[in-house]
Amino acid sequence: MTNSADATSKAGKRERLAAAAAQVFHEQGVEKTTIADIARSAGVPVGNVYYYFKTKDQLVQAALGAHARSLRDLIAALERYERPQDRLKALVRGWVDQREVAAQSGCPTGTLAAELGKRADGLDREAAVGMSELIDWVERQFAAMDRGDAAELAVALIASYQGISLLTNAFHDPELMAVEGRRLERWIDSLAD
Incomplete structure (x- = not known):
C-alpha cells in the first residue's frame, strides 16, 4: 500500500469506528458500552480500536464528531x-x-x-x-x-x-x-x- 492509500485506509477505519461508537453509545449508553462492543459493531479486532483511540473518552469525542458531521450533512441537504x-x-x-x-x-x-x-x-x-x-x-x-x-x-x-x-x-x-x-x-x- 502506498502512503496515500494507507492514510486513506486509516482515515476510513477511524471514521468507521467513530460511526460505530456513535451508534452503540446511542443504543446502550456510554457507561454500559465497552470498547469490545464498538469493535464488534465496526467489524474490527479490539486491538485495532486502541491503535486509533487510546481511551473510551476519545471514542466519545469521535462519536460527537460523527454526530457533528451528520448534522452538517443534514443542514446541507435541507438548504436545497x-x-x-x-x-x-x-x-x-x-x-x-x-x-x-x-x-x-x-x-x-x-x-x-x-x-x-x-x-x-x-x-x-x-x-x-x-x-x-x-x-x-x-x-x-x-x-x-x-x-x-x-x-x-x-x-x-x-x-x-x-x-x-x-x-x-x-x-x-x-x-x-x-x-x-x-x-x-x-x-x-x-x-x-
Missing part, C-alpha cells in the same frame, strides 16, 4: 429547499422519519448530550456544541421568516423535538412523534403567515 419554512418542515419530517429509532433509543444526539451532561470533564460542553449548531441554524431560518423572536422559536422547536423524542422512547410509541410532527408543521406554517 428555497423557503425557510420548507427547510424547517423538512427537518421535522426527517425527525418523524426516524421515529422507530427514537422509540427504541431516543434521539441520538439528545440522549448522548443528556448522559454526558451529568459529567464535568469537558465532554459535557462538547456534547452541547452540536445542539447549539442546530439551534443556531433553526434560528437563522426563523429570522429569514422575519421573526423578531427567532431565538426563542428556535429553542421552542428543538425543545419540542427533544421532548417528543423522550416521550416516544419512554412509551415506545412512534405514533407520538408522528402526531407531534404534524403539529409542528402546522405551527411553522402559522408563523410564516
Whole structure:
C-alpha cells in the first residue's frame, strides 16, 4: 500500500469506528458500552480500536464528531429547499422519519448530550456544541421568516423535538412523534403567515 492509500485506509477505519461508537453509545449508553462492543459493531479486532483511540473518552469525542458531521450533512441537504419554512418542515419530517429509532433509543444526539451532561470533564460542553449548531441554524431560518423572536422559536422547536423524542422512547410509541410532527408543521406554517 502506498502512503496515500494507507492514510486513506486509516482515515476510513477511524471514521468507521467513530460511526460505530456513535451508534452503540446511542443504543446502550456510554457507561454500559465497552470498547469490545464498538469493535464488534465496526467489524474490527479490539486491538485495532486502541491503535486509533487510546481511551473510551476519545471514542466519545469521535462519536460527537460523527454526530457533528451528520448534522452538517443534514443542514446541507435541507438548504436545497428555497423557503425557510420548507427547510424547517423538512427537518421535522426527517425527525418523524426516524421515529422507530427514537422509540427504541431516543434521539441520538439528545440522549448522548443528556448522559454526558451529568459529567464535568469537558465532554459535557462538547456534547452541547452540536445542539447549539442546530439551534443556531433553526434560528437563522426563523429570522429569514422575519421573526423578531427567532431565538426563542428556535429553542421552542428543538425543545419540542427533544421532548417528543423522550416521550416516544419512554412509551415506545412512534405514533407520538408522528402526531407531534404534524403539529409542528402546522405551527411553522402559522408563523410564516
